[in-house]
Amino acid sequence: MSNLFASAASGLASGWRGTAGSTESQATPGAVQDLTDPKQVGVFDALKELSRLKVTSTIEIPQLIVVGDQSTGKSSVLEAIGRFHFPVAGRVCTQFPTKLILRRSSEEHTVVSIQPAPSRTDADRERLEKFREELSRPDEFPALVDRARAELGVPASSNYGAGGSQEPLRFVEDVLVVKSSGPDLVQVDLVDLPGLFTAETQQQDGVGMRIVNDMVRQYIRSRNSLVLLVVSVATSFANQAARAMIQDMAQTDRTLEDRVIGVMTNPDRAVSVEDALDVLNGSLDSTNLRHKWLVVKNQGQQERSNEPLDQRDWREEHFFLNHPEWNRVPRTQCGINALRSTLRVALLQHTQAALPGVIVEVEATVKTLEARLDAGVSRSTPEARQVFLCDIAQKFSDLTREACSGTYQDEQCKALHKVGDECRVCARFFPRLRDDSPASQDRKLRANIRLLSRAFASAMREYGKTEEIVSSSNNSNTSINTNPNRETDHSAHEPHDVAGLLSPDTIAAHYTFPAPGRISHQDLNAWLAARIPQWRGREPQGEASENTYHLLFEHQSEKWPAIAAAHLDAVWQAVQRFVDVALTASCPADDDVRAAIRTHLTQPALADLQRASHRAMLSLIGCHARGRTGFYDGFVDVGPLRRRARGLSARLDRSDDDGTAGGSFAGDMLGFVLSAAGGNAAWAKSSIGVLAGELARGAVLGQLGGALADVFDGTGESAGGAGDGEVGREAYFVLVPRSMDNLAAARAVEHVEMFYEMSMMSFVGYVNSLVVESGILHELPRAILTQHRILREDAAKIELIAGEKASDARKRERDQADLDTLKRVLETLKGFSG
Template identity: 40%
Template structure:
């Protein structure tokens, strides 16, 4: 990469020639205002505040750098083979003393650590350290050029060089005869890719970067195109047009410049744009015509000579005679920009003041907490209690399903947000913990119904379904777009998709059970099955339950952990303190609560494995009252609902007061299961004499051949399987998830009471201020003072403007 003479000379770089009159882009009465605004970009505390800037946008090789030189009276690198790899901000101020410095404003893509490192870069440009060397070092630090042996340790990331970056290199220059100028030059937009780093990824990155600058309503846009090319073939112009269709206010903050009028591809087309003759699909802003220097003229002429040559060109050129004088030449462009940018800045000032005021309030409160509160044992404990209270409030709302954000008490204008009024529950679905877990509970129920049974008993080979691997059941396969599926399709695939039941023909299955009955024999009469035979077959048919339930619990805990991370970040905005809280306190409570939930699930599985009758006692007792119904018998008409109510009341007794919301589907499933059992055993009410050996379940079409011992065992298991499954699912969702996790989470891991019980040593380990934290706090306190000074300047200008408006 080569740099022009201005960057390597030891003489004052870029000063105007003797006798040249500086053309300011900043109103002299507002120099202090623009100087104050410039400080915002250098303050880490205000990195997220957008402030008004004059931004230069255009395609590569459109003459953008030549325009900037003419405006700023400051030579820019211009080469057919050289393109800007990062935004460059130029700040020029007229003063008696010469003074020049370089620094970097980190881009939004940088991490907090990278930002801290990049903000250390910079310094004064002296004779021993010319500007060209500073720029070369900046390209290495930013990672857009390879490091040499002497640059070891300079690059931030230490990875392969980037092709482009959104970090801003700021060149601030003071000296006699300089114009008052603030502007940002962006990398040129390009279409074609090449082998010199301008690949498709780089093209998209530059496009997105420039588009973000254009979209920002704080920025004023200077759009540059070249008359060498057709109007419709400029990527930068096309981008601005598309954004203008979305935001009509963009028209009020764009000025267009057409370069290379002496090499115009179509004079008629260029005149049409300048005079507003094009159709409405062409950007309707004010356009200017500026003549560039070619490479020979640039190397031999001063900028004053450039202006004279431009004025002579327009004075003697017939083709541009009908263009108004206030649209031709660099002087006319400067006059337009100065007035337009001044009005734009004053228009954006109220919102900027409001944002800074909210930022100062938030930072002042945070520094007060982190500073004075962490200097004593009492202060550190008070700080942790405050954070714990906020976390507890969020956890209470999320676990109970009350997704209401708190009311912000800070004073700021409508439409401006601060940290206190930042919504929590509306940010993402992960915050709505109860809703997420309810969705997972339903997925668990569906997965148990689809995959819980080991075999699928068929009446004949003809009804055997197609074999295959895991498949999502119909009620888990969300028919909507996978991006809006709830729970997400990735969660369903990861936690709720298992191996399908193995299809087995009834006759073969009965023969298999008949062969195993002797192996399970006990004290029963010969030819009868023992109690163990029934239990063992049931256990074999339900051996998938532990895996399905275990995966469900994993999914629940994944959702819980995501919520805890988000809630802790909202309650504690200090990264170092948050990390210490997680490691020393929160994670310990989470591990304990997780172990308890797994122990409860293991207890349920243990009860299931050992034949615990608690899962279906209510069903078995009710079935004792069954008899063969006559047509229209009211006893059997109401029996399914009666049993469903009984199970509902039983489960509600061991769960939380909120469990009816969870258990309502269980009541319905139990009623359906009992109704199916009655239908299977007695047939339709109109049937009075039906052989039990020929009863067929209409849903499965499996004949119940109770005439054999194996048939009776299979029939008993088939009749009780679904009822036991529904009971088991209800207990897992109500007892393990609802009572064991949702009810316990707000009080089990991080509350004010837990903080108050911890030792002073533990509190100091968590909240004690480290040396690096103290240095960062001291820097933030200095920045806060500067931010307040900026605020005072802006409010003073706003007050004077309002006063002048009233007088007028």
């Protein structure tokens, strides 16, 4: 086989053209280089650098695929474009794709290999990938192709019949790759595909037809491919299978109108020159291609074996100039030079169209490398490591301070760059107003914790009491309004009032508990009265011991520690999420350093602060423990009495007709007031006045009014001395029920109920302010990661955290080299795309 390899061994780009049986001759200089715009040389070099650096996968150097029916002269056209002869004989057809990869390089080198099809088994893939041959002379190529055929299992079509194979031809998707490099080569991939056929023969069956059609369609679909559609005017234009395929695919892929370039061959054997001229002027073809059709005169088999390619170009030009009909074709649409010019423009536009996306990716990579280099400054000395960590600590403490104070101000950038340019410092940490994502809420730490605190207060109101006291008339549905701030409709205080702001999982895990039990006053009094004798102390008969009051409150508030602990756990989870995102923002580029900071600095500090918060919580819970009366001494005012009297009045209105129950309750309340006064006549008088006003509409006013009027005179002292005191006591004892323990129990229940709400509200406030606000939010900015702490750490720990490995230094050097390369590439791409 002759004239096979003008590029590999003899310098394709230099213009040498080999012929069989003759010495190599010098061709017209620059013929192949005309395929590429001069600007593209730099762009292809840039794309090659991106490929080496593996920066982007959105673009490759464009490949030109040649599509056409069998015997339309595809290989001949490809040879004329790339100055490379494909081995074609009289009965040989292309049975597998052949890809010619031309690359610019300082050295000339040609390698032939096989790229296995995806459908191959692993064993076949491994075998085919081992096929690799280097060529030193052009005449080695035919034998190499035969060896490749043997590996692929596809005998040549020339061997069919006459003692050869009787099986239909096999077509495979494996690609024979010929990669040639040289100092002046155009950078393009040229792919010769098997020709399409529409009729089955003994040599080519329906299976082969389907394989070829699917293969060609797959290559055409690739947006990286420019399609050279080759049709022969020796056949009717309307009967070309390749043209029909393009028309069909263009219905769903409009990019084909830009990517397809139509070429007619065999003008010397045209069945209708007029039809061909109509196609060239755009009046016959309906494919709507943006590029005008072209016509070239391809070589016959004999010419390809004996005629140098520069001679081929001369004969073609002479044909179009002197033919009486073809000489009407514009010079821009006939001949191989016109085709090269069209391809050059198409390749240029195709590359320009794809470059904006590549530029965006390169710019992002540049910024990533810059950020990594900023964070990865040399840390070879103790001082450098300390400065490195201090910068991280400063950033972290600034973000933490803003988040804990609730100001949410980002750092002001002092770097010199254009407005609108991306900058690591300018990048926002705190979200914008429209950002409602859970991740953005994690950054707004104070707001997040205040939401948790609201949920905690609602949970304490809804679930904190062990037993809810309800009226005896309907102990399953009607709650006594013992809390004036707790309306009959509980929805304003339930945890779901933050359901739109906190996740359902958070509410379910930390702020949902079993509902309180429900018990009537009568049942609770009876239950407590039965236990008063069991806890007797030194108190007189008819009084409950101090222990009874403490134990009843302890009973009603025994769920507080669990609810508070769950709230504290939710707060610490929120803190941990914030610390993670703040640390990532403060040390974005070095995963190893960030992990070491977390292990050796932030996590131990958080653990210490967490233990301190639990100690504060335990101390606060202890303030409500049995015997701690001091917590309640500040709650003496008439407000609670007024509210309790309202509740009592409502109960008296629901008393029995004979007034017995009302009298009992009135006696309970009067006894409570007199005993609570403890000798403070002014306070007792004021309290009794409140009660009298609230009970004015009660059913026992007749029983209670006279007694209350005689207890104190207008001065606040006992009226009339000892005798009047007796009147007061007699009035009191008129209302005393038969059971002294029942009276003591009723008084204890009223006392504990009155102070439960004040105590619960105070407990919630102290948890949120003392434990969470002061103990956590106030301490975080100065307790976790600060410059002061870095300066106090010993050198060994600093080196453990920020010490630079030899591999890190090498990586930084590579990053710097890559960054310099990418900046040059970016400048080239922007200049080309602009």
